Amino acid sequence: MFVYLAPWLATLVPFYSMTVAMLLRQAGREVVLVWDDLPAFRVPSDEQAGIAVAIEGMVRAGFPVVRLSECAEAPHDRDDLDAARRLAALNALWWWKSPVPCRELARHTAEQFAAIAPSLPRILGFFRDYAPPRLVLPGGIFRHTGLLLHAGRKAGTVVTTYDSGPGSVSTGVNSVAAHLDDVPKVLGPLLADDPHVVGLAREIGARELRLRLEGVDKYHFQPVSAGTASPDRDAVRGDVLFPLNLENDSSALGKHRLFNDSSEWLTVTIGHILDRTSATVLVRQHPYEARLANRNDAMLDALERQFGASDRFRLLRCDATVNTYDLIRSCRLVLPFVTTLGLEAAILGRKVEMMAEAFYAGLSFTPLPRNREEYLRRIEDALATPDVPPVHEGEAWLAYYLSQICGRIWTRFTPQPQDGCVWMQENLAQLADDPDVRAVLECLGDGRFISRVQHERLMEHGFDAVYQRRQ
Numbered sequence: 202m203f204v205y206l207a208p209w210l211a212t213l214v215p216f217y218s219m220t221v222a223m224l225l226r227q228a229g230r231e232v233v234l235v236w237d238d239l240p241a242f243r244v245p246s247d248e249q250a251g252i253a254v255a256i257e258g259m260v261r262a263g264f265p266v267v268r269l270s271e272c273a274e275a276p277h278d279r280d281d282l283d284a285a286r287r288l289a290a291l292n293a294l295w296w297w298k299s300p301v302p303c304r305e306l307a308r309h310t311a312e313q314f315a316a317i318a319p320s321l322p323r324i325l326g327f328f329r330d331y332a333p334p335r336l337v338l339p340g341g342i343f344r345h346t347g348l349l350l351h352a353g354r355k356a357g358t359v360v361t362t363y364d365s366g367p368g369s370v371s372t373g374v375n376s377v378a379a380h381l382d383d384v385p386k387v388l389g390p391l392l393a394d395d396p397h398v399v400g401l402a403r404e405i406g407a408r409e410l411r412l413r414l415e416g417v418d419k420y421h422f423q424p425v426s427a428g429t430a431s432p433d434r435d436a437v438r439g440d441v442l443f444p445l446n447l448e449n450d451s452s453a454l455g456k457h458r459l460f461n462d463s464s465e466w467l468t469v470t471i472g473h474i475l476d477r478t479s480a481t482v483l484v485r486q487h488p489y490e491a492r493l494a495n496r497n498d499a500m501l502d503a504l505e506r507q508f509g510a511s512d513r514f515r516l517l518r519c520d521a522t523v524n525t526y527d528l529i530r531s532c533r534l535v536l537p538f539v540t541t542l543g544l545e546a547a548i549l550g551r552k553v554e555m556m557a558e559a560f561y562a563g564l565s566f567t568p569l570p571r572n573r574e575e576y577l578r579r580i581e582d583a584l585a586t587p588d589v590p591p592v593h594e595g596e597a598w599l600a601y602y603l604s605q606i607c608g609r610i611w612t613r614f615t616p617q618p619q620d621g622c623v624w625m626q627e628n629l630a631q632l633a634d635d636p637d638v639r640a641v642l643e644c645l646g647d648g649r650f651i652s653r654v655q656h657e658r659l660m661e662h663g664f665d666a667v668y669q670r671r672q
């Protein structure tokens with residue numbers, strides 16, 4: 202078992218990984234630390250120096266350490282360079298926040314590639330010479346972690362990743378933790394093992410969806426409850442809804458399939474709808490962006506410049522006092538990127554057409570088109586016919602339950618600062634005795650799918666022991 206350590210924006214992430222390594226060793230694993238001391242984009246020297254001091258302590262405690270800077274180089278191929286280019290673009294988007302083409306974004310992308318690509322030979326050399334059977338990584342996109350995930354997949358390594366928010370951890374197996382790629386892999390076998398699980402998923406999922414409609418769920422994304430009168434109430438009538446993601450959030454990075462980015466997707470698709478149909482288009486910026494200092498306004502501004510003169514185009518920015526579920530109910534067709542709202546729209550009886558690899562894309566009611574032309578044709582067909590295709594409720598509710606209820610481990614054992622100040626007061630024995638920490642280790646150490654682990658815990662210990670209703 203290898204555990205990766207690297208600077209991470211002056212946060213607790215590398216020290217959290219060290220704690221995971223200590224817990225895994227205490228549980229009987231042989232653990233090797235992988236120290237990424239390669240040059241990287243915007244890493245202050247004092248941050249790397251702080252990690253070096255901590256690693257010295259880990260060495261004294263008996264942990265072997267592999268320094269990536271000391272690994273022999275291995276040759277790379279075109280596939281590796283393509284991965285580096287793709288990851289450079291994703292990292293640039295993370296820093297810049299908006300996909301709208303501009304000189305600054307191009308500069309960021311070039312800088313990211315210049316920082317990432319030279320590390321390829323030593324990262325490939327690490328997998329060639331050490332052949333790690335398992336590797337634990339934070340993220341799976343940021344800086345070199347995307348290359349390690351890419352190279353690990355090619356080498357046959359089981360790469361487990363983690364991501365976090367305050368009070369919760371998500372994990373992935375050979376995928377980016379935030380992508381929820383485990384859901385379709387768990388759904389089918391779970392349904393085959395226990396057909397009655399659909400009833401449980403519907404009961405729990407419906408309760409969660411009702412809270413979201415009312416705007417009183419744990420995330421509190423919606424500014425008003427569904428059906429509430431507001432100054433923006435008149436804007437909720439339309440035919441087609443585009444509910445947007447946070448563009449630079451890990452859950453959205455790298456998920457485009459038919460378009461290069463969301464700017465191209467929206468420009469092409471909205472233009473097609475306005476030119477080829479009589480439908481009215483609504484675009485809803487993610488309401489969470491109202492809480493952010495650096496919002497993705499550039500993409501919204503570009504759409505307003507291009508389509509704002511049309512009386513069939515309406516743009517609802519993040520601070521609009523409207524409930525997104527009212528928008529869904531007012532429309533005939535919902536066109537999501539990878540937001541969970543697409544799945545919720547299908548559950549609420551609306552047509553949904555997919556163009557990206559969301560965790561629910563490819564299910565019986567959300568087929569993925571083969572190309573851009575098919576996607577645009579499906580949109581026209583959906584608007585031309587009043588009938589809503591039947592939704593396989595078992596699939597829909599189970600996907601919702603696995604992703605929204607079982608897709609995170611709700612725990613204070615995270616690298617978030619407000620959580621770290623709690624668990625860092627405990628010793629290893631106390632952490633190892635925490636059932637939520639054991640669940641994190643089961644996912645990261647054993648490579649089990651988080652949604653299956655959380656479902657099993659819920660079945661054994663009950664809903665309230667696994668899913669915290671409030672933060």
